[in-house]
Amino acid sequence: MNREELLELAKNVENEVEMLFENVDNICEKNSQKVLNAFQECNLQESHLSSSTGYGIDEAGRNKIEEIYSKVFKAEDSLVRTQLISGTHALSVTLSALLRPGDTMLSISGEPYDTLQTVIGIGKEKSNSSLKAFNIKYEQIDLIDNNFDIAKVQERLSQKDIKLVEIQRSRGYSTRKSLTIEKIENVIKAIRKVNKEVIIMIDNCYGEFVQDREPIEIGADIAVGSLMKNLGAGIATSGAYIVGRKDLIELCAERLTSPGIGKEIGPSLNQNPLLLKGLFFAPSVVASSVKTAIFTSRILEKLGYKVEPKYDEERADIVQTVSLGSEDALVKFCQGIQKGSPIDSNVIPFPSDMGGYDDKVIMAAGTFTQGSTIELSCDGPIRPPYIAYMQGGLTYEYGKLGVLKAIEEMEK
Secondary structure (H helix, E strand, C coil): CCHHHHHHHHHHHHHHCHHHHHHHHHHHHHHHHHHHHHHHHCCCCHHHHCCCCCCCCCCHHHHHHHHHHHHHHCCCEEEEECCCCCHHHHHHHHHHHHCCCCCEEEECCCCCCHHHHHHHCCCCCCCCCCCHHHCCEEEECCCECCECCHHHHHHHHCCCCCCEEEEECCCCCCCCCCCCHHHHHHHHHHHHHHCCCCEEEEECCCCCCCCCCCHHHHCCCEEEEECCCHHHCCCCCCCEEEEECHHHHHHHHHHHCCCCCHHHCCCCCCCHHHHHHHHHHHHHHHHHHHHHHHHHHHHHHHCCCEEECCCCCCCCCCCEEEECCCHHHHHHHHHHHHHCCCCCCCCCCCCECCCCCCCCEEEECCCCCCCCCCCCEEEEECCCCCEEEEECCCCHHHHHHHHHHHHHHHHC
16 A cells, blocks of 8 residues: 555544544543633642652642542542652552551452562562562452453452452453443442442543542542643643542552651642643643544544554543564564654664563554653553554644654554
C-alpha cells in the first residue's frame, strides 16, 4: 500500500467513526465540567501555584491539589505526590500500607500487571521485599467471559477472612477486555451484600476520564493511578495519586513518609503548576487518546489485523491492542511508532530485559516525559501472540500521524 492509498483509507475510516468521536467529545465535556467545578469550589488561587522545598511542611499548594483531587473523585481524602514515582510505586505503597503479615489480598480480575506480580511475590522475578516475603497471602479469582465471577467472589468473601480486594481496571499485558465502570459497580454491589468490611481497591491506571464516573463514586474504598498516564495529560512530569477513605489515605501517607508524619510533609519542588495544568487538560487529552485508539482499531482491522477493543465497542481505558502474530511484526510496529514521535524519532527500539517483567519487552515512546504513556507510545512483551499495546496521543492529529507512520513501517 502506497502513501496515497493509506491516506485515502485513513479518510474513509475517519468518516466511519465520526459519530463515535462525538460521543467521546460528550464524555470529555462532562469530565471537563467536573474538573472546572472542583477548581472553583475549592477556591484555587494563584498563590497555590507556588512551591516548597525541604520538608514542605503543610504546604498550601500541595494541600489544595489534594483537596481538588478529592473533589474530582468524590473521595474523602487524597494523596497526590511527585514522590510517588509511578503507578506501580503508588500501588506498592498502598498495598504495603493496608496489608499486614498474615493478611490475605484477593484479586478478582485475574492475574495482575507484570510489575505488580513482583510486588506481590507471585511472578518469576523474586524480591525479598515483596508482600509474600512479609507473609502477606495472595489469592486470585479469574474473570469469566471478560466479566467478574460474581458467584465465586461472593462465596469467597462471605468467609470474612480477606482483608483487601484488588481490581485492575485496565487489561495490562493480558488478552482480556478492560473493565468498564458499570461492571466494577455491579461486582462492588455484590461484594457488599456479603461483606461490608473488606477493603476494595481499584488499580485505576489508564482508565481515568475515559468514562464519566470514577471508582470511588461507585463504592470503591480506594483508587490508585499514575500522573504519567491520563491525569497528567503529558504536562505533569512525575507523580501518582491515591484517593479514597480518609483513614486509608492516612495509612498510605505514613507508608510514603513515616508514621506520625503522614501527609504533613512532602515538598512540591516546583511541580504544582504542572500537576494542576495536567489535571485541567486531562479530559481533553484523554479524549484525544481515545479517538486515536478508535482510529487505530478500525484502520488496522481493515488491514486484516485482530484488534481489541473493536472500534465501535465501549471503552474502559485508553489502551488499544493489535495482535501482530510474530515478533518481527511487533518490533516493526513499535519501531514505526517511535519514528512517528516528536522526540528521538531516529532511535530504533529493540526488545530487552526490564526490571519487574518476566519476558523481554519492546517499548516505543518518543515522549516529552520519560515513560509517559498518555503521550503516544506502544509496547509489548515478546511472547505469543505478540500483541502491541498502544496508548496515548496528546492530540488526535499527532496520534493519527504516528499510527500511519507505524503502519507504513510494518507494511514495508
